[in-house]
Amino acid sequence: MKKLILVAALLGSAGAVGAQSTMSVNAPAPPPPPAVATQPPAPAADMKAVLDAHASLAPKPIETLSPLRARLQPSAADATRKVMRTRGLSTAPDPAVTTQDLPYGSDPMQYARIYKPVAAANTGAPLPVIVYYHGGGWVIADVNVYDAAPRLLSKQLNAIVVSVEYRHAPEAKFPAQHDDAAAAYRWTLQNAASWGGDAARMALAGESAGGNLAVATAIYARDNGLAAPLHILSVYPIANSDMTLPSRRDSANAKPLNTAMLAWFGHYYSTSMADQQDPRINLVKANLRGLPPTTIVNAQIDPLRSDGETLAVAMRAAGDKVEQRTFPGVTHEMFGMGSVVRGAYDANQYAVQRLKAALNVR
């Protein structure tokens, strides 16, 4: 009998296949999910060139690594710069935009990179302000990796872009990232004027995990009496915790993001499996009523494609104004590849036009 109880106890804890990690960056990777044979659709030739460049930098599969080792892997942005360099393009940051790093909290991770167009320096007219959240599944990457999109938005919209760094998991687990995102939005509302920004013309934006934060922060603003942003740009967000979504299967083996990586991120950012059902992560089940007009951008070859598509449906059902587009032949992370991938350029231009209209930029 004693043995039986012991067995039950062992099974009870070990049975939690999705058992969550410790807060160490050396915490081991979770067991891999079952392999899926389905191969993703072929990328466009220019998209494939970036994926090939990524492979040439010898990345190890993120889903097999500890967070520390995962943070040392080459990024899609590294691959994009390599393609730019081989085509004779400059990989240096566009000097049409300057940056300044400022803290918004006491943790070293709580700072923001403020992008400001040089052309606006002497006009004196207050600029629209976009608060942008980077991706990386809340575990990897940072404001340095996600430089392309905020820099482009600042230049093309003649806007201040506040690219928010936030505490990462597993050192700080959910909802630390959502708390930081909200704090950074509040801080921006209070300080935008001192940077030459117009706090009455704000938008929220983000990619991937940051695309989730953009929507979740708009919900936070609605529920906490903060000024609402005029628009949300959510690029391939994490928004639906249903692991049977079509894109989870058809893009299970896509690159640079695969379905196994989504489980890997969850293993590190969640404290318990219940976190996956929290409406801040599972946005499709959140109260979405009364949110600002929203643009959702997706890539065809991306396990998160269905997240954006189902979020658009859920927001429309809640009465929000939503436009959603899925760009063919491109993958997750494409939004930072507009200089070398046509589909990404199209997605950039679409997002810029939507934000121009929303922020009343000529």
Add this chain to the structure above:
Amino acid sequence: MKTLFTAAAIAAATLAAPALAQVQTPAEYVATAGASDLYEITSSRVVLETTSDARVREFAQMMIDHHTKSTADVKAAAGRSRVRPAPPQLNPTQAEFVTELRAETGPARDKAYVAQQKASHNQALAVQKAYAAEGTAPALKTTAGQIVPVVQSHIQMLMAM
């Protein structure tokens, strides 16, 4: 009973796995830290060839000095930990970073350098902090702990650049 025993064995094996942290091995830590230092020194030399920005010049010279010292410190600690370090080698991404720097001229090279420094120092800090917290070779662990505040001071300087 046999089934139960098997179940228990599987459960025990599954339980045992997560208990072991995937800390870098001493040799892996030494190689990673060495590559990171080599990238810092190489890229700083490249920018010093062309920069006319006094702030960039001063920072790059400091990077050469500090990262030459941390390489020597890690090498000495490796000896005390009975790890024989191979000569450091850039990883493919670090080699690409250096190639990209060489492809830029004038102020664009300065800007590319600063952007690369911000990215690479965050990675360097992650490596040193992780080994300082849970490293298995005591001499290397102590050295990692001494390098952490140096890297943090570089990050503070970069925040103003």
